[in-house]
Amino acid sequence: MREENAGTLAMLRLALRRDRILLTSWVVGLAATAGFSAAATVDLYPTEEQRVAAAEAINASAAVVALYGRIYDPTSLGAVSMIKLTALGASIVGIVMLFVAIRHTRGEEEPGRLELLSGGRLGRRAPLTAALLLVAGASLALALLTAVANTAAGLAWTGSLAFGLGWGATALVYGTVGAVTAQVSDSARAARGLGLVVIAVTYVLRAVGDLAEPGPGPLSWLSPIGWNQQLRAYSGERWWVLVLPVVVSAGLVVVAYALRSRRDLGAGLRADRPGPAVGSLQTVGGLAWRLQGRILLAWAVGFVLFGLILGSMAGSVDKLLTSPAMKEFFEKIGGTAGLVDVFLGAMVAIIAAIAAAYGISAAARLRAEEVEGHAEPLLATATTRVRWATSHYAVALGGTALLMVLAGLSVGVSASAALGDWSQLGRVLVAALVQIPAVWVVTSLVLLLFGWLPRYTTVVWGLLAAFVVVGEFGALWKLPEWLMDVSPLRHAPTLPVSGSGVVPVVALTLVAAAVSATGYVGWHRRDLTG
Amino acid sequence: MSDSAPVIDVHGLTKSFGSTRALDGLDLRVERGEVHGFLGPNGAGKTTTLRVLLGSVRADSGSATVLGLDPWSDIPALHARLAYVPGDVALLPGLTGGEVIDLLARLQGGHDAARRARLLEMFELDPTKKARSYSKGNRQKVALVAALASRAELYLFDEPTSGLDPLMEEQFRHCVRELKGDGRTVLLSSHILSEAEALSDRISIIRAGAVVETGALSDMRHLQRLAISAETGHELHGITDVPGLDDVVLEGNHLRCTVEPAHLAELLSHLTAAGIKTLESHPPSLEQLFLSHYGVRVDEDDHA
Numbered sequence A: 001m002r003e004e005n006a007g008t009l010a011m012l013r014l015a016l017r018r019d020r021i022l023l024t025s026w027v028v029g030l031a032a033t034a035g036f037s038a039a040a041t042v043d044l045y046p047t048e049e050q051r052v053a054a055a056e057a058i059n060a061s062a063a064v065v066a067l068y069g070r071i072y073d074p075t076s077l078g079a080v081s082m083i084k085l086t087a088l089g090a091s092i093v094g095i096v097m098l099f100v101a102i103r104h105t106r107g108e109e110e111p112g113r114l115e116l117l118s119g120g121r122l123g124r125r126a127p128l129t130a131a132l133l134l135v136a137g138a139s140l141a142l143a144l145l146t147a148v149a150n151t152a153a154g155l156a157w158t159g160s161l162a163f164g165l166g167w168g169a170t171a172l173v174y175g176t177v178g179a180v181t182a183q184v185s186d187s188a189r190a191a192r193g194l195g196l197v198v199i200a201v202t203y204v205l206r207a208v209g210d211l212a213e214p215g216p217g218p219l220s221w222l223s224p225i226g227w228n229q230q231l232r233a234y235s236g237e238r239w240w241v242l243v244l245p246v247v248v249s250a251g252l253v254v255v256a257y258a259l260r261s262r263r264d265l266g267a268g269l270r271a272d273r274p275g276p277a278v279g280s281l282q283t284v285g286g287l288a289w290r291l292q293g294r295i296l297l298a299w300a301v302g303f304v305l306f307g308l309i310l311g312s313m314a315g316s317v318d319k320l321l322t323s324p325a326m327k328e329f330f331e332k333i334g335g336t337a338g339l340v341d342v343f344l345g346a347m348v349a350i351i352a353a354i355a356a357a358y359g360i361s362a363a364a365r366l367r368a369e370e371v372e373g374h375a376e377p378l379l380a381t382a383t384t385r386v387r388w389a390t391s392h393y394a395v396a397l398g399g400t401a402l403l404m405v406l407a408g409l410s411v412g413v414s415a416s417a418a419l420g421d422w423s424q425l426g427r428v429l430v431a432a433l434v435q436i437p438a439v440w441v442v443t444s445l446v447l448l449l450f451g452w453l454p455r456y457t458t459v460v461w462g463l464l465a466a467f468v469v470v471g472e473f474g475a476l477w478k479l480p481e482w483l484m485d486v487s488p489l490r491h492a493p494t495l496p497v498s499g500s501g502v503v504p505v506v507a508l509t510l511v512a513a514a515v516s517a518t519g520y521v522g523w524h525r526r527d528l529t530g
Numbered sequence B: 001m002s003d004s005a006p007v008i009d010v011h012g013l014t015k016s017f018g019s020t021r022a023l024d025g026l027d028l029r030v031e032r033g034e035v036h037g038f039l040g041p042n043g044a045g046k047t048t049t050l051r052v053l054l055g056s057v058r059a060d061s062g063s064a065t066v067l068g069l070d071p072w073s074d075i076p077a078l079h080a081r082l083a084y085v086p087g088d089v090a091l092l093p094g095l096t097g098g099e100v101i102d103l104l105a106r107l108q109g110g111h112d113a114a115r116r117a118r119l120l121e122m123f124e125l126d127p128t129k130k131a132r133s134y135s136k137g138n139r140q141k142v143a144l145v146a147a148l149a150s151r152a153e154l155y156l157f158d159e160p161t162s163g164l165d166p167l168m169e170e171q172f173r174h175c176v177r178e179l180k181g182d183g184r185t186v187l188l189s190s191h192i193l194s195e196a197e198a199l200s201d202r203i204s205i206i207r208a209g210a211v212v213e214t215g216a217l218s219d220m221r222h223l224q225r226l227a228i229s230a231e232t233g234h235e236l237h238g239i240t241d242v243p244g245l246d247d248v249v250l251e252g253n254h255l256r257c258t259v260e261p262a263h264l265a266e267l268l269s270h271l272t273a274a275g276i277k278t279l280e281s282h283p284p285s286l287e288q289l290f291l292s293h294y295g296v297r298v299d300e301d302d303h304a
């Protein structure tokens, strides 16, 4: 046992050195987001009356409940101010920690780094142990920092502690999920994909559970994100809920170690089976499809399921309108039809942001293939650089378009069925299609960085996070309009889409084309780098 | 292009990576039909030169022509006529060796199936295994088979035998001789003198980003020295009078030196006269040569 862990401290030190900037900025950035939102809400709703009105509006909106969850104590300042950060924030925390865990386990095996170290005095379990220690430390730091930030912003300290610990516990669960997917997958890329599926599924489980009446339904209890909500920070904390994530994390750690001892370094759980002796790939386009097609297919299946579930919730938009005052208010702004549009518009917008994430990951394959040294032999053949780059970029652009079409159809079909109104199908499909150019603009930023600042290609993930955060919190934080306008996602038309929507759609398409062209120019003239 | 025009013609190439000057006024000329050894210690700039010739990196200044074409701007036309084996072969992990070989061949414009089959057999390579599970040597073999199966005019090999065992190394040498027999041109980078020596018609020696010497190995008399280590019964007198001797270290009855082969007999008669007890002789390593001839130290790990 001791020998198996030999070298853990050295590994941990190495991991801390590599991550000192990246991980620190994520932890501080997340805690700061919570603190700023708390402070802004304190200013926004100074009286209890205002808070209760806001909370009732939130609980009455199916779109908001599906995306963020419910407010369990309408009088509580903390509950109102943290509503967007409880479910959505927890899933972002989860994604960050998932990636950290995989980066330091599976990710390290790929360039053969661990293999080199393993030759020295490195125990078989050391990298996993080091990664888990890093995850645990970062989760704890995030928990405490967030609690301090929210307390400093003027929220009650008990609630802030619960909220911080809730985030930390969620981070821990998904970090350990990453440690497990890292063991069962045959590459870091596959491990991240599988981990994201887990996060998406648990997020949707709680969305369905939260919408149940009276909520939350049992499905919410099947999700770590749901546990984070049911901890009920600022709404009469239920501390015992913290036991769930801790126990599950411990179980996942045991599973990760057990799996680790069953496989070789660099290998998946299953041994590689022999493949064809003769190749059928004809072009780099065929190769890009071979490398990315199955991943796109998995996303497509996910989008259809996600779309069907989200669309079916459209039927419950007016069920949540329990108080007569709320009913009256919504009648004034356009009645149920208006409510349905708000709900479906919000769903389409979040789907577009997720499609942008797909676009980034597919286009970023260019940089990965270059760094891993797979591009150079291909480019030493008669293939041109432009053709090779286009092979993966086309998958990214075509893939995002396909995903939005599927999302439009699946949300449209299930919303139409739920509402008994088939005119919704066409409307929703159009609303999804007009998002495509905005998603392409985000995707094209990958090519721009790849062409001019290849070492910073992954910064696009930070940009997407910033676009989403600005969209969610810009108004609350009273950010200037021009700053919020930087996000391409903000410019896509929403339901109901009218003729005037043509202008932004054309404009965004042109921007995407211009950004891509600029990226190609940079790629055409720069050195290949490792 | 006339037959007498060089296949590779490089003048005054420079390339810096940040503050590292990888190429510093490099000249290189490779004639049609020759096997040209590109010899230098690690970090000398061999890989960078090859990457410039492939259009992977762009030189800061100087000129380069390959097969009469510009390696930066004429990529499709040029690459259709050359084959390249990188020093550090990374293969797409999910493809089998056979798939990689065939893909590279198709992108190149096709290859000869019979030749492919023969090469797989020669290098004892199983084409059904996933690239992920190949060892370094096997990855190297995949790249070699892909390059050798193509019908190129020019072959660029970057330290091609670094992962191969001696048997496979011999197979590779055999293939290179075949290419030469077919009138093809080969540029072979290496940091091992004996490897370049075994295959090359001419050699260019690169050091710190510049070629310091070019010519047939037989003309480089200083590179043909033998390293000698001997112990004698009596003290050695007048040993320094032997012509062609260098790097002499004499400690009592113990002699270490290098000698030109032409004067070996003379040295041996001296040693015999002094009652020779032990004698060791071997070709010097590239590092030793660099030390004695150019007065530079080469990093320790370059012996690897």
Ligand SMILES: Nc1ncnc2c1ncn2[C@@H]1O[C@H](COP(=O)(O)OP(=O)(O)O)[C@@H](O)[C@H]1O
Pocket: A529, A530, B017, B018, B020, B021, B022, B040, B041, B042, B043, B044, B045, B046, B047, B048, B049
């Ligand atoms: N992409 C790069 N970035 C920074 N330095 C580099 C890069 N490629 C090569 N170098 C440096 O240039 C010098 C020459 O390297 P290289 O051409 O690889 O030598 P060789 O192949 O002869 O061993 C070395 O000092 C190396 O560290």
Ligand SMILES: [Mg+2]
Pocket: B043, B046, B047, B048, B087, B158, B159
């Ligand atoms: Mg090299």
